[in-house]
Amino acid sequence: MTSYTRYLPLVVAPRAGLLALHPLFVTGMTRPIVGGDGGISIAVVNDHAQGALFVIDPWVSILEGDTIDVFLDAQIVYHHVVTATEVDQRLFFYVEAGRFVPGWIEQCYYLLLRKGETAPDDPSVALRLRVKLDRPAGPDREPHKPGHSELKIAQLPEEVIRQGVDAEWAAKGVPMTLQPYPNIALRDTVQVKWGSVFLKPLVLTQAHVDGTQPIVITADQGEILAGGDSAALLIQYEVYDEVWNYSEKWSIPTTVNVDAGAWRLEQPIIKESVNGVIDLKGLNQQDVTVQIHVRTEDFELGDTITMTWIGTPQIGKPLIHTQSRDITNVPSILELKVPYEEVRAIAMGSADASYVLTKKNGGPPLSSKRTFADVIGDGYAHPAPTIREVVGEVLEPDVMYATVDISYLGMTDGDVIELMWDGSLSSGAPYLHTEQHTVSRNEAADKLITIYILDEHISVLANGRLTLWYRVSNDNAAYGVSESERLLVKVQAIAATLPAPQVPEAPDGVLDPSKVFDKVTVRIDYTGTVKDDILTYYWTAISSAISTSDWLPITTVSAGKPVNFRVDASYVTPSIGQYVKIRYTLKHASTQLLSYSATLNLQIGQRVGDLPPPEVVQAANGSLDPIVATNGVDVIVKYDNMDPALDTIALKWRGTPGPGTSVDLELPAHASGRVQFHLPATFIGPNIGKSVAVSYDVKRYNFWNTSELLTLDVLRFQNPETQLPRPEVPQAIAGVLDLMAFSGNPDVVVQKWPFIALGQRLWLRLEGKTIAGADHRIVLLDGVLVTAGQVSNGLKEILSRTELLKLAHASAATVLCKVAFDGANDESSAIAFPLLPLTVRTRYDYVTPVITQVSDSRGEVAEGGLTFDKQVTLKGTATRGEKVELYDGSTSLGSADVGTNGTWERLLTNLTVKNYHITAHALYDADPVSSLLRAFTVEAAITPTIDSVKDSKGADVPLNGATFDTSVTVTGKASPDQAVQLYDGSTPIAPVTPVDSNGDWSKTFTGLSVAAHTIKAKARYGTEPESTARTFTVLQTVTPTITGVSDSKGEVPLNGTTFDTSVTVSGNASPNQAVQLYDGSTPFPSVTQVNGNGDWSQLLPGLSVAPHTIKAKARYGTEPESTARTFTVLQTVTPTITGVSDSKGEVPLNGTTFDTSVTVSGNASPNQAVQLYDGSTPFPSVTQVNGNGDWSQ
Structure with missing residues (x-):
C-alpha cells in the first residue's frame, strides 16, 4: 500500500539530560496541520495490520518496572511495564485502528509512573491530532473503467471542445472547471495534469467547498507549449486532502486537440495501448512498442529519430526514457521498444510518447505531436531493496552488519530516501529503525544507493522477522512520497538440511591463491534436484564488497546431477589469509519453499599466524629514554611463520601525527625469522613525553595482516639541567642586567638542543615583577614554529628594553624556554629548559621635576599668561625612564612618562575657564618631589x-x-x-x-x-x-547714456533744433538705480528712476528758446556722467505769403491771371517746411524753407 504522507518520519536524536517528557511520535503522521500538531491519515491507521505504530523515546533514568499509560483524550489505549531489555531503548507499540475516530483528538499523551513511586510524572507534551479517514471523492463506483467515477472530467470551454487549442487560445490560457466531488474539504489540493505536464496545484478555500466559488484551474501558454501538440492530449486531475489522503485514482480522463504550434509531425502509436490503456497484466512482462510512421514527405535516409517516453507514476516524479535510431528505410514503420521495467514503474499512472527528427542535411529539427496512454495494474512505485547478506530469505542475526542496496528508475540527485527497517521481535513486539539518505549526483548517475545497518539493529530481531522497504521524496511536493515493494526476511540461524558445497581446487579446505588464475569452482554434489528447482550459491567474505552469489534453474538435463558455479578470481584474491563462507539454497519448484545447505568454511592461502609485537632495541621495559636515541632507534620484528618467499613486512610507528609517525618503511622477510628496521632520530623528538604505537604489517598473497601492538613510552628528559641548554643573555654580567650600562635591546640566546627540528614549537620569555609587585611577562616567542635558521644556529631573540623598564629596579627576573617537540600548540605539555635567573637594574638617579614650557595652538603661553585653547601641552624634565604626575593645585591631571633624554610631555585637555597653577610631582623618590609652580589663565573665546x-x-x-x-x-x-x-x-x-x-x-x-x-x-x-x-x-557700474531726444514731431537729432519747449529724453543706466539730468550745469528738479531693464525716460517741460546741453549723472557708484546731448529750441515764425507771380509778373492781391501756373513765395521759420493749400485742399508736396526763412513754390 503506497503511503502519501508528505513529510517523512522525524529522526529523533538522543535527549540525555532532558527532564521533560517529549511528545509521542506517530509514524507517518502528517505535518504541518492547521490548528493542530499532526494529521492521522488512512495510511497511518491501515498500513500495519495491528494499527498505527507509536514510538516513545527513552526518558531520563528509565528503569525496569517503570509503567506507561498512553491516552487518546481521556481513554487509555496502551499500558506497558518496561522490561530489562527495554531500558534505554525506544519503545514501539501499535494502537488499534478502531481507536481512531474521524475528527480531532484533543490530547494525545502518556503518563509515566516510575518504579517505586506512587504518583506519576507530569504528562508528556500533548499533541492535538486531526483524524481523517476518508479519501477525496470517496470510493470509485466504477473501478473497471479508466478514471475515478466521482471525479468528473475537467470541463473545457465550448469553443475549445469544438475547435481545440490553437495558438490564440494558448496565448490567453485555457481555463478548466472542475465539478464538486464527494468528501470535498477545506484545504484539499487539486493537481491537474495537462498531457505529461503538472499544472500548479490549487488549494481549495471554504468558498470552493461551499460552492460559492467555482473550482477553476487555467493552463497558461508555457504549460500548454510544454505539453506539446496532440490530436488527443490527455487531461486528468487527482485530489489529496490536508492529511495527504489521495483520491483512489485520477479523474475520468478527457482529451483535447492541441495545435498550438509546438510540434508538427504525425504522432507516434503505442502498439500495446488499447483505447488509450496499457494493461500491465496483458503485457506479460514484455516491452512496450512505440511505432513511428516514416513518411516520404518528412523523412530521408540518414535522418535520426529520437523518441522520448515520459512515464508519469501515480505518485512521484516523471520517468523519462529516450532512444535514437537512424532512418534506413523510407517509407516504413519504425518500432522502438520501451523496457517493461519503465512501464511497470508507472503503474496506475500515464505515459506519453513523442519524437524529434534530426535532419541529415543540417536542416532545423522537427518535432512530433504526442500520444498518450493510461497504465493500469497493481504495483509499487519502486522495486524492493536487497540485502547482500541474506541467504535465501534468511538473515543470520550474528552478522556484523547488513548491506542494503537500493536502485530505482528516475533516481535524481536531491532525492531523500528513508529506509524503513520494520521488524518484529521474537515476542511479536514491533521494532522500527530508519535511515535517511540524500542522493548525490554520482549516486544518481549510478542509480545505486548502499546503506549499512549495524548489528545492533539485526541481533535484536533474532528469531523474529524483518520487512524492509523505503520511501522516496523530493523538494517538489506535487510528486508526493512514493514507496517501494517490501523485502520479507526471516532473522534466524540457518537450519541446514542439505550437504555443504565443495571447492575442487581446495581438497583439504585450504585454497592456494597462487594456483588461482581466473576462477575457482563451487561444486554442489546434491543430486535431489528436479526440473524447475532454482539453485543459488552464496560466497560470503568478510566484506559484502567482495562477496557474490549466482543462481540457475534446474532443467530436465541437469536434474539430479551435480552443478558447478564459477567464482571469478576477483572475489578470491581479496580474501587471501581469511575464511570465506560458501553455501547454497534450493528453491523447490513443487512447494516454492527453500532448503539450506551446510556451510563450507574455506581458508584462502596459508595463514600468517600470530604476529607478536615488535621490539625496540634501545627501550627497556617498554620505555625509551630520549637521550639514548639521539641517533635513532632499531626495531626488531620476529614471528614464527615468516616466509621470505611470500612475506613483505611494513613497520608502523604511529606517534604524533605528521613528523612523529612513520608508516612507509618496508623490508622483505628473512629466513632467520628476524628483520631489523632503523628509524632516524627525527621520529623520536616529536614523541618525547608521549606514547608511540609500534606495530608491523605482513603482506602475504597481496593481503596485509597486522601484528599485536607495542605501546612504547618515550620518556621526558631525565636530567634536563645537563641534557638541555640554559638560555643566555650576553649583555648580563654575573647575572646582572644593567640597562643603564648599554644602549639598545639586550638579546636572549639558546644554543641548539637535542632533536631540534622543523615543526617544533617554542615559548621563550622573561618573567619578573613590576614596581608595584605585580607579575610581568616579556614574551619573545609564543608557540611559534622552529625555523630552518634556528635548526642550524639555535635561538637569538631581542629582549625589549621598553618592557624591561616596566620591572622594579634591581628586581629578580627569570628567563625560561619551553619546546613542544611534537609541534602541539599547548604550552602546558611542552618541555621546560633550565632557567636563567637575572637581576635587572632599570633606572638612573632621581631628580626633581621641572616644568619648562606651557604651549597652546599659537605657541608658548608665558608665565601667568593667557590662552583661549581648551588644551595645552606641558613639557619638562625629570629622571629618565620614570614618571611624573601633574597637579592643578591639589587636583591630579594625570601622569607623563620621562623619555630616555630626561624630558617629558603631557597634553592637558578639556580645560575650563579659570586660573591654573600647575606643578609636576615625581612618581619616584625625588627630593624635593615637586616642581616649581607654573601659572596661566584660560579664558572663554568670544565668537566673532x-x-x-x-x-x-x-x-x-x-x-x-x-x-x-x-x-x-x-x-x-x-x-x-x-x-x-x-x-x-x-x-x-x-x-x-x-x-x-x-x-x-x-x-x-x-x-x-x-x-x-x-x-x-x-x-x-x-x-x-x-x-x-x-x-x-x-554690482557693475553702468555709465549713463542718452539714447534719444524727441519732441512732439519725433526725434530731435544731435545738435538739432526743435520749436517745442517740451522734449522727452531717454537713455540707459544701471538697472533699478537712478540718474540726475542736467541742462548744462543746472540739475532738473527730480531724479529719474532706471527700470529693471536699465532704461530711463524723462519729460523736460518749459524749455527756453535757446541752445540746451543735456547730460545724465549716475546716482550710484562713482556717479559717472553720460556724454552731453545738445539741441536748440527755436522761436516759432508764422508763415507769410509775400507774392504771387505768373509768366507776366506779379499778380496782385485779389487780382487775376490768365496763366494756369503761378509761383507763390513767402517767409517762415528757416530750414522748416510749409504746406500750401488752395482753399482747404493741400497741394501734393510740402514746400521747404531755406536758411534765410524764404520759400517759393
Whole structure:
C-alpha cells in the first residue's frame, strides 16, 4: 500500500539530560496541520495490520518496572511495564485502528509512573491530532473503467471542445472547471495534469467547498507549449486532502486537440495501448512498442529519430526514457521498444510518447505531436531493496552488519530516501529503525544507493522477522512520497538440511591463491534436484564488497546431477589469509519453499599466524629514554611463520601525527625469522613525553595482516639541567642586567638542543615583577614554529628594553624556554629548559621635576599668561625612564612618562575657564618631589561677529544687499587683544585683523570684484569659532547714456533744433538705480528712476528758446556722467505769403491771371517746411524753407 504522507518520519536524536517528557511520535503522521500538531491519515491507521505504530523515546533514568499509560483524550489505549531489555531503548507499540475516530483528538499523551513511586510524572507534551479517514471523492463506483467515477472530467470551454487549442487560445490560457466531488474539504489540493505536464496545484478555500466559488484551474501558454501538440492530449486531475489522503485514482480522463504550434509531425502509436490503456497484466512482462510512421514527405535516409517516453507514476516524479535510431528505410514503420521495467514503474499512472527528427542535411529539427496512454495494474512505485547478506530469505542475526542496496528508475540527485527497517521481535513486539539518505549526483548517475545497518539493529530481531522497504521524496511536493515493494526476511540461524558445497581446487579446505588464475569452482554434489528447482550459491567474505552469489534453474538435463558455479578470481584474491563462507539454497519448484545447505568454511592461502609485537632495541621495559636515541632507534620484528618467499613486512610507528609517525618503511622477510628496521632520530623528538604505537604489517598473497601492538613510552628528559641548554643573555654580567650600562635591546640566546627540528614549537620569555609587585611577562616567542635558521644556529631573540623598564629596579627576573617537540600548540605539555635567573637594574638617579614650557595652538603661553585653547601641552624634565604626575593645585591631571633624554610631555585637555597653577610631582623618590609652580589663565573665546558693512561713502550695505563700490569697510566684535582671520568665501584675506582692547576690529576691503561676496570672521584663538557669514553683492557700474531726444514731431537729432519747449529724453543706466539730468550745469528738479531693464525716460517741460546741453549723472557708484546731448529750441515764425507771380509778373492781391501756373513765395521759420493749400485742399508736396526763412513754390 503506497503511503502519501508528505513529510517523512522525524529522526529523533538522543535527549540525555532532558527532564521533560517529549511528545509521542506517530509514524507517518502528517505535518504541518492547521490548528493542530499532526494529521492521522488512512495510511497511518491501515498500513500495519495491528494499527498505527507509536514510538516513545527513552526518558531520563528509565528503569525496569517503570509503567506507561498512553491516552487518546481521556481513554487509555496502551499500558506497558518496561522490561530489562527495554531500558534505554525506544519503545514501539501499535494502537488499534478502531481507536481512531474521524475528527480531532484533543490530547494525545502518556503518563509515566516510575518504579517505586506512587504518583506519576507530569504528562508528556500533548499533541492535538486531526483524524481523517476518508479519501477525496470517496470510493470509485466504477473501478473497471479508466478514471475515478466521482471525479468528473475537467470541463473545457465550448469553443475549445469544438475547435481545440490553437495558438490564440494558448496565448490567453485555457481555463478548466472542475465539478464538486464527494468528501470535498477545506484545504484539499487539486493537481491537474495537462498531457505529461503538472499544472500548479490549487488549494481549495471554504468558498470552493461551499460552492460559492467555482473550482477553476487555467493552463497558461508555457504549460500548454510544454505539453506539446496532440490530436488527443490527455487531461486528468487527482485530489489529496490536508492529511495527504489521495483520491483512489485520477479523474475520468478527457482529451483535447492541441495545435498550438509546438510540434508538427504525425504522432507516434503505442502498439500495446488499447483505447488509450496499457494493461500491465496483458503485457506479460514484455516491452512496450512505440511505432513511428516514416513518411516520404518528412523523412530521408540518414535522418535520426529520437523518441522520448515520459512515464508519469501515480505518485512521484516523471520517468523519462529516450532512444535514437537512424532512418534506413523510407517509407516504413519504425518500432522502438520501451523496457517493461519503465512501464511497470508507472503503474496506475500515464505515459506519453513523442519524437524529434534530426535532419541529415543540417536542416532545423522537427518535432512530433504526442500520444498518450493510461497504465493500469497493481504495483509499487519502486522495486524492493536487497540485502547482500541474506541467504535465501534468511538473515543470520550474528552478522556484523547488513548491506542494503537500493536502485530505482528516475533516481535524481536531491532525492531523500528513508529506509524503513520494520521488524518484529521474537515476542511479536514491533521494532522500527530508519535511515535517511540524500542522493548525490554520482549516486544518481549510478542509480545505486548502499546503506549499512549495524548489528545492533539485526541481533535484536533474532528469531523474529524483518520487512524492509523505503520511501522516496523530493523538494517538489506535487510528486508526493512514493514507496517501494517490501523485502520479507526471516532473522534466524540457518537450519541446514542439505550437504555443504565443495571447492575442487581446495581438497583439504585450504585454497592456494597462487594456483588461482581466473576462477575457482563451487561444486554442489546434491543430486535431489528436479526440473524447475532454482539453485543459488552464496560466497560470503568478510566484506559484502567482495562477496557474490549466482543462481540457475534446474532443467530436465541437469536434474539430479551435480552443478558447478564459477567464482571469478576477483572475489578470491581479496580474501587471501581469511575464511570465506560458501553455501547454497534450493528453491523447490513443487512447494516454492527453500532448503539450506551446510556451510563450507574455506581458508584462502596459508595463514600468517600470530604476529607478536615488535621490539625496540634501545627501550627497556617498554620505555625509551630520549637521550639514548639521539641517533635513532632499531626495531626488531620476529614471528614464527615468516616466509621470505611470500612475506613483505611494513613497520608502523604511529606517534604524533605528521613528523612523529612513520608508516612507509618496508623490508622483505628473512629466513632467520628476524628483520631489523632503523628509524632516524627525527621520529623520536616529536614523541618525547608521549606514547608511540609500534606495530608491523605482513603482506602475504597481496593481503596485509597486522601484528599485536607495542605501546612504547618515550620518556621526558631525565636530567634536563645537563641534557638541555640554559638560555643566555650576553649583555648580563654575573647575572646582572644593567640597562643603564648599554644602549639598545639586550638579546636572549639558546644554543641548539637535542632533536631540534622543523615543526617544533617554542615559548621563550622573561618573567619578573613590576614596581608595584605585580607579575610581568616579556614574551619573545609564543608557540611559534622552529625555523630552518634556528635548526642550524639555535635561538637569538631581542629582549625589549621598553618592557624591561616596566620591572622594579634591581628586581629578580627569570628567563625560561619551553619546546613542544611534537609541534602541539599547548604550552602546558611542552618541555621546560633550565632557567636563567637575572637581576635587572632599570633606572638612573632621581631628580626633581621641572616644568619648562606651557604651549597652546599659537605657541608658548608665558608665565601667568593667557590662552583661549581648551588644551595645552606641558613639557619638562625629570629622571629618565620614570614618571611624573601633574597637579592643578591639589587636583591630579594625570601622569607623563620621562623619555630616555630626561624630558617629558603631557597634553592637558578639556580645560575650563579659570586660573591654573600647575606643578609636576615625581612618581619616584625625588627630593624635593615637586616642581616649581607654573601659572596661566584660560579664558572663554568670544565668537566673532560682523556688525556692519559700509561702502566708501559711509553708507550701510545691508545683509544680502548690493553696492556699486569695490571698496567696503567691515567692522565687528571678538575677544579683546586677539586677532581674527577674515574670509571672502573660502579665501583668507591677509593679513589677519587685530582686535583692540575693547573687542572691536575693522577691515577695509578694496578692489572687490563685481560678484557676490560672503564675508566671515574666524577667531585666531581658542577653538577658532567663526562668525555668521555676511553676504552682499558688488554690482557693475553702468555709465549713463542718452539714447534719444524727441519732441512732439519725433526725434530731435544731435545738435538739432526743435520749436517745442517740451522734449522727452531717454537713455540707459544701471538697472533699478537712478540718474540726475542736467541742462548744462543746472540739475532738473527730480531724479529719474532706471527700470529693471536699465532704461530711463524723462519729460523736460518749459524749455527756453535757446541752445540746451543735456547730460545724465549716475546716482550710484562713482556717479559717472553720460556724454552731453545738445539741441536748440527755436522761436516759432508764422508763415507769410509775400507774392504771387505768373509768366507776366506779379499778380496782385485779389487780382487775376490768365496763366494756369503761378509761383507763390513767402517767409517762415528757416530750414522748416510749409504746406500750401488752395482753399482747404493741400497741394501734393510740402514746400521747404531755406536758411534765410524764404520759400517759393
